[in-house]
Amino acid sequence: MMPKSPRIWQLAERRYRLLGSKCTVCGKTSVGPRSVCPICNSEKIETIQLPSTGTIYSYTVVHALPAEKSGYGPYIMAIVELEDGTKLTAEIVDCEPEDVKIGMPVELAFRLIGQESEHGIIYYGYKFRPIISRT
Amino acid sequence: MRDVAVIGVGMTKFGERWDKQLRDLFVEAANEALKDANIGRDEVQALFVGNFSAGSFVGQEHVAPLLADYLSLKSKPAFRIESACASSGMAFNLACMAIASGIYDIVMVGGVEKMTDVSVPEITSVHAKAMDVEWESFFGLTLPAAFALIARRHMIQYGTKPEQLAMVSVKNHRNAAKNPLAQFQFEVTIERVLASPIVSDPLHVLDCSPITDGAAAVILCSADIAKKYADTPIYVLGFGVASDSIALHDRSDITTLGAVVKASRQAYKMAGIEPKNIDVAELHDNFTITEIISYEDLGFCEKGKGGLMIQEGETEIGGRIPVNTSGGLKARGNPIGATGVAQVVEIVQQLRGEAGKRQVSGAEVGMTQNIGGSGSTCVVHIFGRQRR
Ligand SMILES: [Zn+2]
Numbered sequence: 001m002m003p004k005s006p007r008i009w010q011l012a013e014r015r016y017r018l019l020g021s022k023c024t025v026c027g028k029t030s031v032g033p034r035s036v037c038p039i040c041n042s043e044k045i046e047t048i049q050l051p052s053t054g055t056i057y058s059y060t061v062v063h064a065l066p067a068e069k070s071g072y073g074p075y076i077m078a079i080v081e082l083e084d085g086t087k088l089t090a091e092i093v094d095c096e097p098e099d100v101k102i103g104m105p106v107e108l109a110f111r112l113i114g115q116e117s118e119h120g121i122i123y124y125g126y127k128f129r130p131i132i133s134r135t
Numbered sequence: 136m137r138d139v140a141v142i143g144v145g146m147t148k149f150g151e152r153w154d155k156q157l158r159d160l161f162v163e164a165a166n167e168a169l170k171d172a173n174i175g176r177d178e179v180q181a182l183f184v185g186n187f188s189a190g191s192f193v194g195q196e197h198v199a200p201l202l203a204d205y206l207s208l209k210s211k212p213a214f215r216i217e218s219a220c221a222s223s224g225m226a227f228n229l230a231c232m233a234i235a236s237g238i239y240d241i242v243m244v245g246g247v248e249k250m251t252d253v254s255v256p257e258i259t260s261v262h263a264k265a266m267d268v269e270w271e272s273f274f275g276l277t278l279p280a281a282f283a284l285i286a287r288r289h290m291i292q293y294g295t296k297p298e299q300l301a302m303v304s305v306k307n308h309r310n311a312a313k314n315p316l317a318q319f320q321f322e323v324t325i326e327r328v329l330a331s332p333i334v335s336d337p338l339h340v341l342d343c344s345p346i347t348d349g350a351a352a353v354i355l356c357s358a359d360i361a362k363k364y365a366d367t368p369i370y371v372l373g374f375g376v377a378s379d380s381i382a383l384h385d386r387s388d389i390t391t392l393g394a395v396v397k398a399s400r401q402a403y404k405m406a407g408i409e410p411k412n413i414d415v416a417e418l419h420d421n422f423t424i425t426e427i428i429s430y431e432d433l434g435f436c437e438k439g440k441g442g443l444m445i446q447e448g449e450t451e452i453g454g455r456i457p458v459n460t461s462g463g464l465k466a467r468g469n470p471i472g473a474t475g476v477a478q479v480v481e482i483v484q485q486l487r488g489e490a491g492k493r494q495v496s497g498a499e500v501g502m503t504q505n506i507g508g509s510g511s512t513c514v515v516h517i518f519g520r521q522r523r
Pocket of ligand 1: 023024025026027028037038039040041042
């Protein structure tokens with residue numbers, strides 16, 4: 001069901017390094033690569049480094065698992081609003097389901113996302129985890 | 136532009152139809168629609184069929200000519216339209232435009248999905264393809280999870296309660312209990328909804344539409360010839376279609392479905408009516424939260440007051456605007472590609488006065504609203520007993 005190797009490699013760098021897109025005309029940022037700005041239609045888009053911290057905009061705990069996550073859950077999925085306002089969808093790790101909250105500060109955690117099949121390639125990407133205040 | 140009328144409707148029993156194949160289901164619904172319209176298959180000039188993912192569910196693509204073949208439409212043009220859960224709502228819209236343009240005078244529009252041949256986790260994965268596969272599903276988002284994210288935000292921003300979500304399920308089950316073609320012809324209670332297993336919190340199993348096999352079909356014609364075929368043709372008064380970002384995270388406020396707002400405003404304008412003129416509506420309750428948000432985005436109530444609207448019984452049969460008299464996606468069933476046309480079937484029966492125990496008395500104007508993915512597609516149609 002999930003993309004085969006070449007498609008995973010096409011986006012690997014962006015997912016590994018949390019690169020995003022920014023319109024140089026209106027400043028709109030997006031997590032995925034875009035050639036046309038969804039706000040002002042400009043074609044002047046640059047690739048940028050997205051911030052690695054943000055807060056939880058909304059979350060859910062997934063109990064009914066898709067085939068690729070068989071035996072893995074329940075797991076927390078969230079829309080994270082990064083410091084620059086960019087929103088993205090990611091799993092929240094190192095956090096118990098009862099502890100997750102809207103507005104909770106989170107930071108980037110590079111993790112394994114899945115495996116194509118038992119002997120297939122393993123693929124990685126971004127997840128987020130709570131920021132533990134270090135005093 | 137020519138006016139369009141519905142002159143025949145047909146629908147299979149929805150549910151787990153383990154003994155029937157995709158093509159069998161479609162032909163069953165289509166034959167019934169032909170019979171209802173009292174026309175021969177030779178008079179049908181084209182077929183428009185909504186189907187989400189026969190390739191994933193039964194391994195068959197290119198389903199339009201397959202269905203035309205088994206329906207014996209004899210080389211007539213056959214189109215397949217895919218827009219996730221809005222597939223046959225969109226097929227209906229294209230068929231309306233084809234008649235309105237004058238290209239065809241009589242066409243069939245249908246929808247079909249055969250889902251129960253694959254496992255539930257596989258179905259969850261196929262559903263997730265209706266969202267952004269690279270930037271949502273890849274990371275583990277499922278379709279119920281997307282609507283759970285929406286529900287959580289709606290609860291925070293407007294104080295909507297789990298009990299209010301459950302009331303949508305209770306109402307739609309109560310209506311389905313009066314619909315002989317519904318998948319679930321039994322009632323549930325708020326307690327039972329809230330005690331059912333969590334799918335993706337805050338959504339429980341009984342907040343979610345089920346996995347369903349089924350098909351629905353209707354016959355459309357130019358309004359000028361409709362009286363020749365039907366005593367009570369039901370006229371298409373207006374429609375609207377809109378899209379939104381494929382990924383939920385690309386929307387500024389996920390508690391509003393922008394495509395629903397846009398599509399409905401176009402439809403109201405074209406029909407020359409306001410929300411208060413709607414006597415009965417079939418709305419897209421793939422999850423209970425979706426029906427509540429739809430009340431708001433269609434202008435049935437103020438933004439944020441959807442939970443209150445269900446709580447006060449305004450959308451019950453006998454209420455201000457009865458919604459999902461068929462039982463909705465929740466309890467009539469949600470065979471993805473068939474859902475949009477199944478909504479049309481219910482509204483046509485309501486406006487004809489043939490809805491039996493679930494009849495809304497004196498219904499003159501009806502609405503269907505069909506959503507694809509997490510709200511990336513919305514198509515709205517408004518129907519009337521009287522021509523506009
Ligand atoms: Zn821009």
